[in-house]
Amino acid sequence: MAKHDKNIGKGLKVVGHGLHVKDAVEKVTGTIRYGVDYEVQNMVHGRIIRCPHPHARITRIDASKAEDVPGFIGILTHDDVPQNDWEAAWFNYRGKVLDGVGRFVGDDMAAVAATTPEAAEKAAELVEIDYELLPAVFCMEEARKDGAPQIRDEGNERDPYGVAWGDVAVGKAAADHTVDCDIFYESQQYAPLGRNACIAEWMGDRVNVITSSQTPSELRDGIHEALGIPLSKIRVQALPSGSSFGQWWSNNFMMIAVLLARKVGKAVKIELDNEECMATVKRRHQERTRGSMGCTAEGELTYFEFDHLIDNGGYGFKDDVGFFCVDMWGKNGHGDYQIHGINTNMVTAGCMRGVGDCTLGASVERMADQLAEKVGIDPVRFRIKNQIVAGDELRMQHSRHNIKGAVDEYIKNVPEHLRKDWPELFKLSAGGTRALLELGSEHFGWDQRWKGWATPTHSDGSIRRGIGVGTGAHVCGVEFEGASNAMVRMNPDGSAKVHAAVGRQGAGAETTQAMVVAEELGLPLDQVAIETGDTDSCPWNHGSLASSTMYRTGWASREAARDVKRQLLAIAAKEFFDNVDPDELDVDDGEVVHRDPAKHNQRIRFADVLSELRSETLGQTSSITGSPRVPMPPSTTFARQFGAQFAEVEVDVETGQIKLLDFLCVQDSGTVVNPQVLKNQIIGAAICGSGFAIYEEMIFDQETGALENGNLLDYKLLRCADFPHDAEVLFVEDPDPVGPFGARGAGESPIAAGIAAVAQAVHNAIGVWVDMPMTPERVVAAIKAERDRHT
Amino acid sequence: MLAEHGPDAMIWAGGTDMTLHWQREKVSPTVCVDIRDVSQLDFIEVGNDAIRIGAMTALATLERAAGRHHILKMLSDITKLMCTPQTRTLATVGGNMCNASPAADLSPAFVALDATAVIFGRNGTREVTAYDFFVGVNRTAVAQDEILQEVTIPLPSDGEIHGSYRRIDRTVVDIALVNGSAAVTVGIDGVISKVGLGLGAVAPIILNAPDASAALEGTSLADVTRDKLAEVAAIAARHAKPITDVRASAGYRQDMVEVMLRRALEDAITNHGGKLR
Numbered sequence A: 001m002a003k004h005d006k007n008i009g010k011g012l013k014v015v016g017h018g019l020h021v022k023d024a025v026e027k028v029t030g031t032i033r034y035g036v037d038y039e040v041q042n043m044v045h046g047r048i049i050r051c052p053h054p055h056a057r058i059t060r061i062d063a064s065k066a067e068d069v070p071g072f073i074g075i076l077t078h079d080d081v082p083q084n085d086w087e088a089a090w091f092n093y094r095g096k097v098l099d100g101v102g103r104f105v106g107d108d109m110a111a112v113a114a115t116t117p118e119a120a121e122k123a124a125e126l127v128e129i130d131y132e133l134l135p136a137v138f139c140m141e142e143a144r145k146d147g148a149p150q151i152r153d154e155g156n157e158r159d160p161y162g163v164a165w166g167d168v169a170v171g172k173a174a175a176d177h178t179v180d181c182d183i184f185y186e187s188q189q190y191a192p193l194g195r196n197a198c199i200a201e202w203m204g205d206r207v208n209v210i211t212s213s214q215t216p217s218e219l220r221d222g223i224h225e226a227l228g229i230p231l232s233k234i235r236v237q238a239l240p241s242g243s244s245f246g247q248w249w250s251n252n253f254m255m256i257a258v259l260l261a262r263k264v265g266k267a268v269k270i271e272l273d274n275e276e277c278m279a280t281v282k283r284r285h286q287e288r289t290r291g292s293m294g295c296t297a298e299g300e301l302t303y304f305e306f307d308h309l310i311d312n313g314g315y316g317f318k319d320d321v322g323f324f325c326v327d328m329w330g331k332n333g334h335g336d337y338q339i340h341g342i343n344t345n346m347v348t349a350g351c352m353r354g355v356g357d358c359t360l361g362a363s364v365e366r367m368a369d370q371l372a373e374k375v376g377i378d379p380v381r382f383r384i385k386n387q388i389v390a391g392d393e394l395r396m397q398h399s400r401h402n403i404k405g406a407v408d409e410y411i412k413n414v415p416e417h418l419r420k421d422w423p424e425l426f427k428l429s430a431g432g433t434r435a436l437l438e439l440g441s442e443h444f445g446w447d448q449r450w451k452g453w454a455t456p457t458h459s460d461g462s463i464r465r466g467i468g469v470g471t472g473a474h475v476c477g478v479e480f481e482g483a484s485n486a487m488v489r490m491n492p493d494g495s496a497k498v499h500a501a502v503g504r505q506g507a508g509a510e511t512t513q514a515m516v517v518a519e520e521l522g523l524p525l526d527q528v529a530i531e532t533g534d535t536d537s538c539p540w541n542h543g544s545l546a547s548s549t550m551y552r553t554g555w556a557s558r559e560a561a562r563d564v565k566r567q568l569l570a571i572a573a574k575e576f577f578d579n580v581d582p583d584e585l586d587v588d589d590g591e592v593v594h595r596d597p598a599k600h601n602q603r604i605r606f607a608d609v610l611s612e613l614r615s616e617t618l619g620q621t622s623s624i625t626g627s628p629r630v631p632m633p634p635s636t637t638f639a640r641q642f643g644a645q646f647a648e649v650e651v652d653v654e655t656g657q658i659k660l661l662d663f664l665c666v667q668d669s670g671t672v673v674n675p676q677v678l679k680n681q682i683i684g685a686a687i688c689g690s691g692f693a694i695y696e697e698m699i700f701d702q703e704t705g706a707l708e709n710g711n712l713l714d715y716k717l718l719r720c721a722d723f724p725h726d727a728e729v730l731f732v733e734d735p736d737p738v739g740p741f742g743a744r745g746a747g748e749s750p751i752a753a754g755i756a757a758v759a760q761a762v763h764n765a766i767g768v769w770v771d772m773p774m775t776p777e778r779v780v781a782a783i784k785a786e787r788d789r790h791t
Numbered sequence B: 001m002l003a004e005h006g007p008d009a010m011i012w013a014g015g016t017d018m019t020l021h022w023q024r025e026k027v028s029p030t031v032c033v034d035i036r037d038v039s040q041l042d043f044i045e046v047g048n049d050a051i052r053i054g055a056m057t058a059l060a061t062l063e064r065a066a067g068r069h070h071i072l073k074m075l076s077d078i079t080k081l082m083c084t085p086q087t088r089t090l091a092t093v094g095g096n097m098c099n100a101s102p103a104a105d106l107s108p109a110f111v112a113l114d115a116t117a118v119i120f121g122r123n124g125t126r127e128v129t130a131y132d133f134f135v136g137v138n139r140t141a142v143a144q145d146e147i148l149q150e151v152t153i154p155l156p157s158d159g160e161i162h163g164s165y166r167r168i169d170r171t172v173v174d175i176a177l178v179n180g181s182a183a184v185t186v187g188i189d190g191v192i193s194k195v196g197l198g199l200g201a202v203a204p205i206i207l208n209a210p211d212a213s214a215a216l217e218g219t220s221l222a223d224v225t226r227d228k229l230a231e232v233a234a235i236a237a238r239h240a241k242p243i244t245d246v247r248a249s250a251g252y253r254q255d256m257v258e259v260m261l262r263r264a265l266e267d268a269i270t271n272h273g274g275k276l277r
């Protein structure tokens, strides 16, 4: 087994430094091109015709009026579409591109192409569609019932997904205190500031697709499934997406662009407007947790029991959401979690940053807090008592299906000798929340500021202030959908290019992947460039999702660089270093050197080694390409990232308004590859989490399920000025045994931690728990309900 | 031009509301009369008896006028709540008035301050009170062939006026869910001679509350208590006829307009140097 080297990420030349992100200048000067900015020659414009009903089947389409619009080119209907199901990553979409049935208001029904966007819009309006109205259902509970309108052929409800360990009956018997919950979570919208567009251009029987995407490979897979054409004939060129949070993976409108372009025989661009981005693509699920938890008089958790519903909307097909709170609170010996994925006639729901952690995780945090309050232990100590540290068991191994089975299969296929350096599976390999809570509470002055449960730290007139702490955990990517791969090519001049299809969603992956490769190859960062979107040059990659990029793709990028280095040193040893063992050589600042300068003091430029390669192979090879040569250990079974956040809030008990006064984020993502990039991730997560906690909510029409606040005026996102400008981020770097230079994942644990911290701080300020989002109105109502309860 | 083209012609001031209305097809003018360069309408004048603000004064200009008079300071503080710094350089005071949104931020203050709108037309100018200026959602007393020229805020000759504005918003850039403004004039004898109130986002127009004003007028500044102001605010809030929409429920608006008015009154009294018990 690999030994846990605590110094793995120390004293490096590139990794660990706050270098500027590679696209900083492009972004600041506005020259970066997103999907909406892109054009190809002679392209025409597509517009999607959307369903006005929550559930309806097309009985007739008449495009004759649309044909009269000057510039009209053609229409795509379900009759033109292969009736194949395609699937987006993590079951974020499963269905046909068009099948003549609308499953929510705004669903894709057909599309027209015209010479200008205006003509396309006009033509789309003039297409007459008759519908047979079908009964619709918007509420998860209703959709589960026998006799409920059926939204999908597979039925409305997925098989329950479960995690169970120990014996809940024993845990219940051991409990001195118990709490119950029934909490409903509204949908959060990705609310992208950048919209998206997709251009599809056919060249013979090959198609080139240009769009903003975090998952270029999955998009190519989706097109392959939808059209039934070979993967080799599909090229995706994914452009930067801007903040995506999971929205721009592979989306049905992209499939429509591909099919419409084929139908009309011209390159087609479909550009979504703001409302389409918010109301027709996807969203975070509505969720509901019911359950109970118990602990001993000493505050040791004895059991968890949860039944959790997630609403998949029309085309989501998920059965699981973040069970990472299960792992994090894993000192507890007995548990049973059930998750049910249910379809409704509302816009598709899918993975948004911190899926499950922000909801189920928040429920667990709240209940844990309620138990801590009953026992009279403060929240920091309660967490330290009950949350896991490195070496502890990960509870998800008891998952009733999927994980254990899939992992066993994966392991079976890896020869024994390649497994010997793996960390122990199903135990946490590094990190934990304890160090975060200790460092954070000291820095925040927790012990001095804490006045007790439900006790404000300050009160004046209608103002109450309170502090809170929250924790979050997440995987660092998963292996179930395929192993993320990367390729590194060293060019004749000694510079290197990384090919890793992770997209660019503003999280800095283009920089940190290149940093890992630069470090491994002994190159300065500006000698390393990266291609993140072209599936013709990049091997398959899961994309930027599930907090996997730094960890799993970073591993692949480093292994690919190692492979390049191995080849480079072998040639150098033979040609320049008297056939020494290549292991005696190393790379340094673009040159090959001997590890012991006393033996060989020459320094050979990479370019000279490459040039030697060319003569060696009679000009057949002039560059070196490298790929990972060993399988990556199944990291879902041991790697986690953790966040702990501390917040102070101010609540006006008369108006219900909440202000965020102070924020401290402490993060354990293993080695920090780039502190600036990671700080941005953490602060961004804390802002997004706070927004979820206090404002963000998609409001749906009760009768039709249509989105009522599909604009940024009434869908309230926190602005920078709504968040403490002096919020701090501290890192605890417990290096990972597998990740590149000890790095782990980062994106999703911090959003969960922030939500829980704000929720608890509000409780401590006003003495009541408020369901999220804690809008002014809900705060006032909760205070009033509590007052009424006491009188 | 406005007269010539009839209802198809509209004024374009800063264009910040117009752009959105146009995009959402709430308006579809065929002629836009761009008055951005009419510099005669871009002024702030502080006189002994009144403050005059030209219709084309940008919110950013009003924001910077805080040092010139304490009432301008009050208005400047309001503009800081409005839009974004970028939008404030375009958006105008006249546009904010003429757009006549029930949730607009300057309007309740103008009603509370008992301001006058000076309207210019072919037959010269005419004046209406700020209260009468608003006729309905996006509807004002300005006729098709007229424009708003300026807003005049009267200053008392025998005392001092102080005002305040409060609103409920969610994030730093937001439209008020509900708002309230109060302006209190205290004579040299220390007695409150005039109280103006403006209630926003609780009816199609900005409301005032003469009965509530009357309940405070005639009280000596030294005698004003918190309870008294709460009572005045409660009377005023009875005028509200709020609706429920995606931003807030009618019930919340009803409760909050009272809180906003009470706080605005408290601020105004405190600004006078009154000690609240």
Ligand SMILES: Cc1cc2nc3c(=O)[nH]c(=O)nc-3n(C[C@H](O)[C@H](O)[C@H](O)COP(=O)(O)OP(=O)(O)OC[C@H]3O[C@@H](n4cnc5c(N)ncnc54)[C@H](O)[C@@H]3O)c2cc1C
Residues within 6 Å of the ligand: B010, B011, B012, B013, B014, B015, B016, B017, B018, B019, B055, B056, B059, B081, B082, B083, B084, B087, B090, B091, B092, B093, B094, B095, B096, B097, B098, B099, B103, B104, B105, B106, B142, B146, B147, B148, B149, B174, B175, B176
């Ligand atoms: C991002 C954003 C945030 C905003 N936030 C706020 C806010 O917080 N609070 C708030 O109150 N408003 C807000 N607004 C609304 C808007 O900015 C203001 O109402 C602004 O003051 C309007 O001025 P304008 O010069 O842009 O008007 P325009 O858009 O040019 O005109 C508005 C209307 O008034 C008419 N008009 C303009 N001037 C005259 C005139 N002199 N005579 C006759 N008719 C005239 C026009 O024909 C049009 O009907 C916001 C707008 C945006 C885009």
